[in-house]
Amino acid sequence: MDNNLFSLFVRSIFVDNMVFSYFLGMCSFLAISKNVKTSFGLGIAVIFVMLITVPANFLINKYLLVEGGLSWLSPALAEVDLSFLSFIMFIAVIAAIVQLVEMIVERYSPSLYSSLGIFLPLIAVNCAIMGASLFMQEREYSTLAEATTFAAGSGIGWCLAIVGMAAIREKLKYSNIPAPLKGLGIAFIITGLMGISFMCFLGIEL
């Protein structure tokens, strides 16, 4: 069991990397990855929010939305299937939690707030967060531990990707790129090449 969790953790960082194999969170990935420091800040914020939202959505999915999920309330509700509501529930939970996290961080840790502050609202519409919740539902993780491990792994994988990208883009300033390819164009091609290099993790079984 423990071995399983470890394997899931490593897989979600490297093999099923959110950015390189599913292209999730690309918008902020491309917009923010201009220097290492801010992209590290955003990466940490993503890990943090993911670790809260995925387990929360897991519980909501398990005890409210899936067919028979409501049976703990009363046996009469055992046949209610609310899974068509999952999109709206997930996004509402994410938006609410992001708002809440922002308020709590602002109250108790002003220094963390000033470094994460601008990124937190952005995270509500980061597809990686929503994607993690949807993958959690799609792949039918059965326990809370699995969902949390998956969230941690995906968050760390995303953070790793954006920091790596930022490091490359800092060096890129000194290179001579054809003018039409500058900025966005070369960023895409580099992401593609990084994706290819991440493919060497495919097939790793732990």
Add this chain to the structure above:
Amino acid sequence: MSQENAKTAETSVPFWKEMFSSKNMKLLTRPFGADNPVTVQVLGICSALAVTAKLQPALVMAISVTVVTAFSNLIISLLRNTIPPRIRIIVQLVVIAALVIVVDQILKAVAYEVSKQLSVFVGLIITNCILMGRLEAFAMANKPWPSFLDGLGNGIGYGMILVVLAFFREIIGSGTLLGYRVIPQSFYEAGYSNNGLFILPPMALILLGIIIWIQRSRNKDLIEKEK
């Protein structure tokens, strides 16, 4: 719409002329090229790449996104004067999520196979930045009909990139189009083989980089300035 009809009655211009005036048509067509959501505004890239290994899911995705952008722009524009600014993000997300649920349910009923292939990416239309971007930038400040056209235009601009990517990836990667074989068998017998790299995700990024390169070489205004 009633506002506009009332206005056209006053000025006694036929309402269709007003509705399809050159200003409005520009809203519709600008996103196709010079203001393309994917290659210029850098919005909605996440899903643009993941669903383009085959042409069919790309087409379905393009249509779904176009429908959702057009109608969410229309609805938010109708509501724009009643939404309190502090909670506008939540209101926008709820409208988008409701529309996406409708699209998802229709896809599951009509085209189950494709909806399985798209898997989570239908749900991810909610967090597609094109939607939030257009709602914030356009629909919150404009009348319903121009907003509808703007949404439609951006959806189609996004769809065009998707279809171009999917066309090249499917024809080079699997030698088929929409599932039909287009590269004749005799080519394979002569030693031609499919380029498996095009099926893999990273190739989508590299192809998109090349599309941007071509577009910016033709339209010099889009080249990013040195900072």
